[in-house]
Amino acid sequence: QVQLVESGGGVVQPGGSLRLSCAASGFTFSTYAMHWVRQAPGKGLEWVASIQYDGSNKYYADSVKGRFTISRDTSKNTLHLQMNSLRAEDTALYYCAKDPVGCSGDTCFFFDFWGQGTLVTVSS
Amino acid sequence: SYGLTQSPSVSVAPGQTARITCGGNNIRSKSVHWYQQKPGQAPVLVVYDDSDRPSGIPERFSGSNSGNTATLTISRVEAGDEADYYCQVWDSSSVYVVFGGGTKLTVL
Numbered sequence: 289q290v291q292l293v294e295s296g297g298g299v300v301q302p303g304g305s306l307r308l309s310c311a312a313s314g315f316t317f318s319t320y321a322m323h324w325v326r327q328a329p330g331k332g333l334e335w336v337a338s339i340q341y342d343g344s345n346k347y348y349a350d351s352v353k354g355r356f357t358i359s360r361d362t363s364k365n366t367l368h369l370q371m372n373s374l375r376a377e378d379t380a381l382y383y384c385a386k387d388p389v390g391c392s393g394d395t396c397f398f399f400d401f402w403g404q405g406t407l408v409t410v411s412s
Numbered sequence: 413s414y415g416l417t418q419s420p421s422v423s424v425a426p427g428q429t430a431r432i433t434c435g436g437n438n439i440r441s442k443s444v445h446w447y448q449q450k451p452g453q454a455p456v457l458v459v460y461d462d463s464d465r466p467s468g469i470p471e472r473f474s475g476s477n478s479g480n481t482a483t484l485t486i487s488r489v490e491a492g493d494e495a496d497y498y499c500q501v502w503d504s505s506s507v508y509v510v511f512g513g514g515t516k517l518t519v520l
Contacts, residue, residue, distance in 0.1 A: 323509075332496075333447070333455065333511045334511065335508070350413075383455075388457070398445040398457070398500060399445075399457060400457050400460070405454060
């Protein structure tokens with residue numbers, strides 16, 4: 289069955305960096321677009337970034353553009369999010385999510401399976 | 413940028429029908445997806461492409477999209493349906509994934 293397991297969250301000072309990872313299993317990772325979505329404490333869902341199945345195209349929310357970088361390692365079935373210049377407003381639970389079944393080789397920009405999330409806290 | 417508007421809360425008695433709306437400019441031109449999120453859990457896709465259901469989602473969940481409003485309808489509401497519900501679209505013109513603010517469904 290599909291599994292997405294996020295890791296790498298923690299407490300970091302403003303201006304610091306963190307690298308999140310998402311280990312994927314149970315599906316052909318190399319053929320699906322992948323995404324990061326975050327949720328600040330007590331708030332709604334906010335899209336962060338997406339990457340095409342082959343890594344050739346990447347898309348970012350305005351709030352993170354220029355600070356965050358999404359990448360994927362097909363050899364390890366792992367998705368990453370490099371977060372630099374972190375701000376207090378980046379504090380959130382970060383979810384990894386996959387593009388839906390039926391969108392293999394394409395990017396459909398909605399999410400049929402989510403991990404359980406990893407918590408990032410930006411605080412001095 | 414494109415925006416989606418949801419009412420903050422909806423309340424319904426068990427066995428009744430809940431309707432959760434998602435407003436957006438000419439939203440009928442976009443594919444709308446709906447997620448259910450229970451406390452402490454990751455979101456779950458319940459309706460995609462306006463009205464399709466993923467496998468394992470009960471037929472009680474249905475969706476529609478017309479004009480400036482998309483609607484998630486939950487028939488014969490159960491206590492276990494109590495959750496936050498989010499609508500979502502892909503805005504191809506701005507290359508942006510957009511979520512609505514979420515609606516908290518309370519089962520009385």
